[in-house]
Amino acid sequence: MGGWLTAFIAINQRELIRFWHNRSRLLSALVRPLLWLLVFAVGFRSVLGVSIMPPYETYILYQEYIVPGLCAMIVLFNSMQNSLSMVYDREMGSMKVLLMSPYPSSFLLFAKLFASAVLSLLQVLIFIALCFLVDVDISLTGILFATPAIFLTAFFLGALGIILANFIKQLENFAGIMNFVIFPMFFMSSALYPLWKIRESSEWLYWICYYNPFTHGVELIRFALYQHINTSALLVILGVTIVFSTLALLTFRGQKHA
Amino acid sequence: MSNIQVETLNHSYGTKPALHEIKFVIEPGFNVILGPNGAGKSTLFSLLTGILPAQTGKVLYDQVDIKSHRRAIMHRLGVVFQQPTLDLNLSVQQNLTYFGALHGISKASVLQQCEPLLQAFSLADRLSDNTRSLNQGHRRRLEIIRALIHQPQYLLLDEATVGLDADTRQLVLNTLRDYVQANNVTLLWTTHLMDEVLMTDNLTLLHKGTIKAQGKTEVLLADAQCRTVFDWYCSLTQTVEAM
Numbered sequence: 001m002g003g004w005l006t007a008f009i010a011i012n013q014r015e016l017i018r019f020w021h022n023r024s025r026l027l028s029a030l031v032r033p034l035l036w037l038l039v040f041a042v043g044f045r046s047v048l049g050v051s052i053m054p055p056y057e058t059y060i061l062y063q064e065y066i067v068p069g070l071c072a073m074i075v076l077f078n079s080m081q082n083s084l085s086m087v088y089d090r091e092m093g094s095m096k097v098l099l100m101s102p103y104p105s106s107f108l109l110f111a112k113l114f115a116s117a118v119l120s121l122l123q124v125l126i127f128i129a130l131c132f133l134v135d136v137d138i139s140l141t142g143i144l145f146a147t148p149a150i151f152l153t154a155f156f157l158g159a160l161g162i163i164l165a166n167f168i169k170q171l172e173n174f175a176g177i178m179n180f181v182i183f184p185m186f187f188m189s190s191a192l193y194p195l196w197k198i199r200e201s202s203e204w205l206y207w208i209c210y211y212n213p214f215t216h217g218v219e220l221i222r223f224a225l226y227q228h229i230n231t232s233a234l235l236v237i238l239g240v241t242i243v244f245s246t247l248a249l250l251t252f253r254g255q256k257h258a
Numbered sequence: 259m260s261n262i263q264v265e266t267l268n269h270s271y272g273t274k275p276a277l278h279e280i281k282f283v284i285e286p287g288f289n290v291i292l293g294p295n296g297a298g299k300s301t302l303f304s305l306l307t308g309i310l311p312a313q314t315g316k317v318l319y320d321q322v323d324i325k326s327h328r329r330a331i332m333h334r335l336g337v338v339f340q341q342p343t344l345d346l347n348l349s350v351q352q353n354l355t356y357f358g359a360l361h362g363i364s365k366a367s368v369l370q371q372c373e374p375l376l377q378a379f380s381l382a383d384r385l386s387d388n389t390r391s392l393n394q395g396h397r398r399r400l401e402i403i404r405a406l407i408h409q410p411q412y413l414l415l416d417e418a419t420v421g422l423d424a425d426t427r428q429l430v431l432n433t434l435r436d437y438v439q440a441n442n443v444t445l446l447w448t449t450h451l452m453d454e455v456l457m458t459d460n461l462t463l464l465h466k467g468t469i470k471a472q473g474k475t476e477v478l479l480a481d482a483q484c485r486t487v488f489d490w491y492c493s494l495t496q497t498v499e500a501m
Contacts, residue, residue, distance in 0.1 A: 003362020010359030018347045093343040096309070101360035102332035 007103055008111045015115035018085070029077060029123045030130065033070035036192075037134060041066050053194060055226035064136050067128075068222035069191025071146070072214065074127055075120040075154045080182055082116040083161030087168045109162070109252045113245070116161070117154035124150050142225045149224035152237055153217035159244035166251035189215040190222075213240045260286050260320065260411045260444045262306070267315035269301055276301040277467045280315070284446055288438050290455050290475075291448040292491065293464035299448040300340055302464065303416040306446070307337050319412060333361065336410035338401050340417040344389050351385040354404055361408040368407055375403045378433055395426040402430060406437070413438075413445040419454065427454070452487045461487075465495055 019025060041063040056064075089095040098108055128138055164177055186192075188209050195215070199206035209215055216236040223230035267280040277298045293299050304310035306317055308324045308331075317324045319331045344353050351369070358368035376382040379399040384392070392400065398418060405413065415434075419427040431454060438445045447454070455461055457476040462469055471478055471494060475487065484490035 002364075006359045006362055006364060010356050014345070014348065014352075014356055017352065018345075021347050089345075092346070093339060093341040094345045096337075096339055096341075096343045097345075097357060098360065099309070100307070100332060100335075100337055102329045103360070103362075104329065 004103065004107065007101065007107075008114075011098075011108070011111035012115040012118060015082075015112070015119060019119055025081065026123065026126075029074055029081075030127055032077065033073055033127055034130060036066065036070055036073070037063060037131065037136075053196070055223045055228045055230075061136075063134065065194070066192055067131055067136050067138070068225055069189070069218050071124045071127065071150065071221050071225075072153060072189075072191055072218045073186055074123050075150060075217070076157055076182060076186060076214065078120040078123060079116060079154060079157035079161040080164070080177055082112075082119075082158060083165040083168070083177070084174050086112075086162065086165040087170070087174070090165075091170070105253045106249055109245075109249055112162070113155055113158040113248075116158040117151050120154040120158075121147065121150050138225050139227070142227055145227045146221055146224040149220045149234075152234075152241060153221060156213065156217065156237055156241040156244055159241065159248040162248040163244065163251050185212060185214045188212050189218055191215075191218045213237065216240075260442070262412060262444060262446065263316075263318040263321070264306070265316040265318065267302070267305055267312055267317070269298075269305060269310070269313050275467055277305075280464075280467075280469060282462060282469060282472055284444055285460070286438075286442050286444045287460060288435055288456070288458075289444070289446045289460040289462070291446065291462045291464050292450070292452065292455060292487070293448070294450050294495075297450075297464045298467040299450075299464055300416060301467075303340075303414060303448055306414055307335070308332075333408065334411045336405035336408065336413045338398075338405050338413075338415040338418045340420065342397060342401070344397055344401060344404075346388075346390040348389055349385070350381060350387055350389055350392070350400060353389055353400060354407065357404045358407045363408060371407055371409070372403055375406060375433070379403060379429070395422050398422055398426070399430065402434070409441075411443055413443055415446070416448050417450070418447070419449070419451065427451075452491060455487045463491065463494060470494055 044062055086095070089098075101108060125143070128143060131138065160181075164181060168174060168177065188205070189212050190209065191214070195206060195209055198209055213236060216233040219230050220233040220237055223233065262284040264280055264282050267277055268275075269277040280302060291299055291302070301310065305312055306324075308317075308328050312325065319334070322331065324331050345356065348356060354372055355365045355368050358365070358371075363371075373382070376385070379396075379402070381396060381399060381403070384396070389397065389400070398421075402415070402418065405415075413434075419430055422430065434445065434447075437443070449455075455475055457479075459475050461471075461473065461475045461478060463471045479485070479487070479490050482490050482493060484493060
């Protein structure tokens with residue numbers, strides 16, 4: 001058992017060390033949502049009204065509405081960044097070191113996903129702390145509630161990142177992921193506008209947003225931040241996490257032969 | 259016993275054949291697979307480590323098939339790939355302890371195990387240095403030390419001295435030969451450099467995906483009435499090409 005724990009800690013430690021060495025990654029991970037919060041949300045708050053809808057009990061400012069979506073955005077970008085670092089590891093050869101470990105692929109994959117989720121959580125917590133500076137108050141209990149929701153969403157997106165890493169043959173192809181995965185996933189979700197608002201404008205776009213699993217990740221985090229459980233979002237995220245993790249395991253085993 | 263048995267391996271990339279009917283047994287000691295670039299050495303190496311699945315045939319470690327018992331074999335297998343595999347974002351020590359941890363070995367045990375080799379390879383005082391700051395020769399030495407952390411019974415090294423200067427090559431080879439003798443391990447060394455082959459080595463010649471000769475170097479040379487490995491190699495490969 002000690003050996004398993006040693007390996008698990010080492011995989012997590014390595015990801016943290018790499019993240020620490022690349023501090024500009026943290027900076028860009030925070031600047032992106034802060035720009036949305038401080039510029040986009042401020043500019044649009046009088047244009048986009050948000051009605052009273054669960055989990056909110058009163059009218060809220062647009063800035064408050066988009067915070068859960070921006071938390072999910074941080075998780076999304078971090079997960080895709082991890083998929084990029086897997087491609088880098090494969091190109092640089094260090095992936096072979098992991099694959100030559102005697103521990104099972106499922107365990108190694110779990111450790112990698114866990115490490116990615118920890119990094120996502122750390123970045124989200126720093127972002128939430130910065131939100132206090134612009135008067136978006138989230139209770140400590142809400143943050144505690146949201147921690148497992150962020151973790152679960154990070155697992156689902158991390159697994160998706162590993163699946164995508166298998167299809168990215170070179171680092172240069174990562175721009176495609178930005179255009180075809182990250183942006184559509186983020187914009188076609190409830191991260192920036194409520195689904196009912198989207199439905200008012202476009203029925204088909206509403207259904208795309210509704211079936212986008214990222215929407216459910218956003219809603220899971222949104223409800224959790226206000227100490228509620230969105231059961232349907234939880235079930236969807238649990239389901240896609242299981243499906244994507246299974247697919248990720250299959251592609252991760254395939255990395256051995258890549 | 260610690261032998262590696264290869265049974266009728268064939269491998270092709272699409273329609274391009276890479277290995278044909280490869281069959282041999284490697285016993286404890288220093289074993290060399292000699293072959294020019296493109297001979298199929300790296301493909302064979304990938305099959306031996308399980309990085310590539312065998313299309314036909316088997317790779318057995320002490321009669322145990324790597325296909326079905328990969329995890330158990332990985333515990334006893336040390337590998338140095340031709341392509342560098344160090345994490346340049348980690349320090350020397352972190353690279354060693356990370357690898358050790360992936361084999362379930364604690365940091366203290368790793369450092370204790372590595373101490374003599376770090377001394378031998380002049381890396382003892384560079385533990386805290388970033389791996390990126392090491393030159394190619396030191397990086398190679400570090401990879402070799404790392405492959406020995408879990409005290410493997412089998413050691414596979416693919417063109418491990420490529421790009422190293424003559425002194426470093428000699429140091430690496432001498433250290434590994436001493437290690438093999440002291441620990442009775444089975445070492446497989448693939449190379450295209452003929453001056454790395456000693457008369458006492460077990461030599462296999464791989465050429466265009468097939469094995470052309472196998473045996474003790476001195477016996478092979480005597481049988482072919484050649485004085486040097488280079489003469490032997492030329493005579494054999496020219497004969498093959500004429501065919």
